Amino acid sequence: MAHATNTSKYKLNHTMLRVKDPKVSVKFYEENFGMKVISKRDFEEAKFTLYFLAFDSPKAVSHGKNWTDRESVLELTHNWGTESDPEYKINNGNGEENKGFSLITISVDSVRAAVKKLKYNGVKFHGEIVQHPPFSTAVCDDPDGYWVQIMGRGEGGETTDPETYRFKDTMLRVKDPEKSLQFYRSVLGLSLLHTIEMPEAQANLYFFGYRGSTTEVAPEQLLEREGGVGLIWNYGTEKDESFKYHNGNNQPQGFGHLCVSVDDLDAACARFEDLQVNWKKRLTDGRMKSVAFILDPDEYWIEIIQNEGLKKREGW
Structure with a gap:
């Protein structure tokens, strides 16, 4: 079935990593690599903050664009309180256990x-x-x-x-x-x-x-x-039937997801439905109606969002 969505307009928008202390992590990427926080979103009820970092100098590929209309944004997710929790530790995906x-x-x-x-x-x-x-x-x-x-x-x-x-x-x-x-x-x-x-x-x-x-x-x-x-x-x-990689979202957590921004979110999700993908969250699930998540074969999460540079939806 044809849908009003064109994968040639999709962008591999961001990679999400959980961090313990955002002040330290944001500073690391800004001072060492020259990245810049181009968007910050606080979720007071759920007690977490998202920091979206990107290369944004005049020489950057996506300089000046809306954060959803870029490729290779780095999303750092901070769950409030982890910075003062001595027991909190990130799984980086490269240990002998919990690789992914x-x-x-x-x-x-x-x-x-x-x-x-x-x-x-x-x-x-x-x-x-x-x-x-x-x-x-x-x-x-x-x-x-x-x-x-x-x-x-x-x-x-x-x-x-x-x-x-x-x-x-x-x-x-x-x-x-x-x-x-x-x-x-x-x-x-x-x-x-x-x-x-x-x-x-x-x-x-x-x-x-x-x-x-x-x-x-x-x-x-x-x-x-x-x-x-x-x-x-x-x-x-x-x-090996018993072999499985860690997706970063089961405990212990670390990497969160990849994100693809699409030309038309509803049409893209209808296409995924026809392709019989494994869903983690449909658009209609839960309280957030602006994002969906599908699973790849290793159960890594792929977030699907609207490219606001192509079509306004949330005004992000």
């Missing part, structure tokens, strides 16, 4: 200069810069222990300009690549942009984005893009 979410990637003009600056600021790194020609990468921790990958073409020069940085993608581990590839292409309408096969590591990487090519793009082009999601498949997990 992997990391977010920020592409930079110079990995060498960016890492030098971050180390000067006291940021903790996992090892040194690693060469993956044509890329160089390094991985650091944010204040809650989430992994942030710094990636650039070669090591780069001795200076760095945060105004050129991009929130490149979010990486998730998946159990069965056939099911996940089908979901992200056919249900969400994303394009498979690039595949990296690593038989020596017994793993493959799949990189998706909207407004892609009919053929895979060169890996260097991925650095210039925003709004990507990368899927990590470790060989053999699909054969």
Whole structure:
């Protein structure tokens, strides 16, 4: 059945991470990477606050746009009181138990200069810069222990300009690549942009984005893009019936969801209904009638919202 929605207009709008202390986390992304809080929403009754951060300099891809009309926004969710709770701890998705979410990637003009600056600021790194020609990468921790990958073409020069940085993608581990590839292409309408096969590591990487090519793009082009999601498949997990990744929303919590903003929220949800997706929350469920959540094959949550730059609905 045809619906008045066009997946080519969809955007991979944001990645949500829970944080313990928003003052510390917001400062980390602002001072180290040059991100900016472009929207803040308080929910007094439910006692939580959402901080939406993005690259917003004149050199940024989505400079000046409404937060729903962008790609690669970082949503930090703060449940009130966690900052003063000594027992509260985030699950970063990378421990021996409760694996699932992997990391977010920020592409930079110079990995060498960016890492030098971050180390000067006291940021903790996992090892040194690693060469993956044509890329160089390094991985650091944010204040809650989430992994942030710094990636650039070669090591780069001795200076760095945060105004050129991009929130490149979010990486998730998946159990069965056939099911996940089908979901992200056919249900969400994303394009498979690039595949990296690593038989020596017994793993493959799949990189998706909207407004892609009919053929895979060169890996260097991925650095210039925003709004990507990368899927990590470790060989053999699909054969283990008992194997399951942690979706970040069961206890212990951490990563919350990916979010897709769409051209027409009602029509998009009708399309998802026809595709017989697994719902976490339909538009008609609960008190919030402006968001829906569907589940991918690993039960990661995908939030669906209206792109307010294309059609007004909530006035966000």
